[in-house]
Amino acid sequence: MNKKLIHLLEDDIDINEVVTYILTEEGYEVNSSTTVAGFKEMISQKLPDIAILDIMLPDGDGIEVCRNLSGDEHTSDINIIMISANRSKNDLQALGCSAEFIAKPFSIDHFITRVKHYA
């Protein structure tokens, strides 16, 4: 069976590492990038099943990425999970992004449960 592919966009290296580790342990294939540019590159090469997006990025805004993904028919099927330290679901909805939201720091179990929900 094919592993499900997750694209991760997170600029903090350590968070990046621990999330990748956790997901890999659960049997997912994980590609990660620390920049929006890098993420876009990944998307152009391969479409994931799930995109996990941080919000505050050095070269962009995760919410905008989310909007772009859902707005583009090519990528609108991708399940999106937003993770953030200082936003809430309320904020996101106000900004036009109705994806799943998980607040940092999160419980690993909860995180895995939500990921599994989508793929």
Added chain:
Amino acid sequence: MDENSLNQLYTFKSVFEGLKDAVICHDINYLITDLNPAAQLLFNSPQKILQGQPISAIMEKAPYDEYTKLTDTVFSGARVNNFRTKRRSGNSEINVSISIFPISDQHGKIIGISQLIQDISEEKADEERQATLAAITEGSEDAIISKTLNGTITSWNRGAQAIFGYTDTEAIGRHITLLIPPERVAEEDYIISNIRSGKKIEHYKTVRLARDGKEIPISLTVSPLKDKDGRIIGVSKIARNISAQKLADEKQATLAAIVQSSDDAIISKTLEGIITTWNRGAENIFGYSEAEAVGCHISLLIPKERLNEEERIINSIKNGEKIDHFQTIRISKENKEIQVSLTVSPIKNSEGIIIGASKVARDITEQRRAEQALENNSQKLQILNSIGKGISQQLDVDVILQKVTDATTQLTGAAFGAFFYNRTDDNGGSDMLYAVSGAPREAFEKFGISENTSVFHSTFNGEEVIRVADITKDPRYAKTAFPFGAAHLQQPVISYLAVPLMSTTGSAIGGLFFGHPEPGKFLQDHEELIIGVTAQAAIALDNSKLFEEVKKLSRRKDEFIALASHELKTPLTSMSGFLQVLQKNASEGNHRKFADKAVKQLNKMNLLVNDLFDISKVQSGKLQFNFEPLDAGELIREICETFEQTVPGHRYILNLERDLVIDGDKMRLEQVITNLIGNAVKYAPQSPQIDIAAESSQKEIIISVTDHGEGIPSAEQAHIFTQFYRLREQDRHISGLGLGLYITKEIIERHGGRIWVESQEGKGAAFKFSIPRQGHVSSHN
């Protein structure tokens, strides 16, 4: 009869005939025996009275009856002496004095009556005159004193007693100098010498002394007393006490002086309006001299359009009414208008009849001018006040500038006005802001926005205000006046007014500038007004600056909070992740235990950081809520499950009613319930169980979390929902920032509900809150 007897008889006859008094004798039968020529004259009968006639023939009945009564007494041996009565003599009645004697023969037998009748008319007249004189002298209030030429007092009337105090017995016989003050004794000589030469002294005003030593002002009239032959034998003095008159005179003099010295015009006129008196004040105010004004009609002073006032005034006066402080206008000799305040009173004669009017006219020109100035000032204050109100609440600097410019340009009547304000910030940067009224902004854009504030310094050059009637005539200002693009104004600047805007440090940081193409448009009043406005504008601008700074700081704070939150949470996230992995992979024993503890602490830390950032959002009103229908029962169950797993050791007893669907923010309500149960766990660790109940009604649901710990004293109950409040000193060991309940309260209230505590010391505490069913009362977004 012998010769002697005959001679005696002739003598008696001669005497009888020659007597002036009338003698008529009759016998006991009342037949006339003798009568002398005087008697003939007296009785004056048409025919000669003859001897042998009865005396009744020549007397009328009444006198005859009276006579016979008298003779009866004489026949009895009496005598009648000086009996006063009246007898008819011819056509008139005369006063007579009758004496009646018996005629006795040699034996003493009465053989007849002899009646002596004296005409006492003159005497009587004299007597009457005397009596009259006496009455006059006694009744007179004046002192009537007669004295000899040597000065001895010979008579003294009641008036003299009243004035001088001496009785007549005390005064008569004394020397007149008794009454004369020592320094006036020479007067007496003067008086006497005049009298001796037959001269009278009339109304001589002097002073005499009374018995009690008091000086009495008197008016003396002294006349010589002459005897029958015209020889001066004494002096008669009439002394009138003129104290009252003197007082009246003095009063008169005082009043006259007052009228003369008054600055007000005091004029009296007849009821027809003819001026009868005119004082110096009237001369000064109206310009006419007394000679010019007296006799003229009062309308001389009245402007044509006000002539009917005079009629009204006269009518009031005729009714006995006064006119008080009537403000009007009169005209002077030079045809100048004078503002006056008139007071007119009726003049009454001694019978109380109104015979004229007395006017007091006060020149109130100065007073009116002062009133006008006061009026102006109060208007100015009102204008300043309204401008002040308009800008004091303003925090937007552009609005302030524009409002002030518009208002002041209008107030000064300027054709155009500009307000320049050089705003500096703490970093030394500055920008030039300006507002324009009456001219396009482009006219001023050419002004090089220099950051050099000294431009104003040089403009004002230390002066307060620059006000020039014609700028083209004043070389000093020709260059610097309206230094900002005056060339682009459509009209030339002739009148110029510039008022600096002063900073709190006392330097000019801007100014209000006004111009007008006509000269002399700006007056002292305008200057003062604008100075007042710039003071207020300076304050408003300062406030706006402060407000801007506060806003900036607030923005910076929010940005910092967001950044700090992100920065703190990032390592927390990775640490949390790694620890959880370690936790999962750790074998039982210390590794597992330590990993568990580390994860727990991290979670705590996370909560604390959350609280911190929530609190900041609450304070800046930025706590976002997302309301949706949710089942509070389900939420409570989920939370309790988590607690059972994470904080075992307590029993969580649920008592939930069925229908608990409400509108709420799930995340925030989760925060609330977690906070309350968490507090129960923290503060009542010994409590065997924690009860969580939910009641529902049509209107709302009420959720309660009850512990059985130490309870909360009622004094503290009000405080626990405030920021940073920690209950007891000994709870210091319990971690937390004291923010939980504060944030919880905010969340509940944003839902439109209420939160409270019911507790008694030693008996645990029940925290309860209500959430309305439908929607939320307060919407804060």
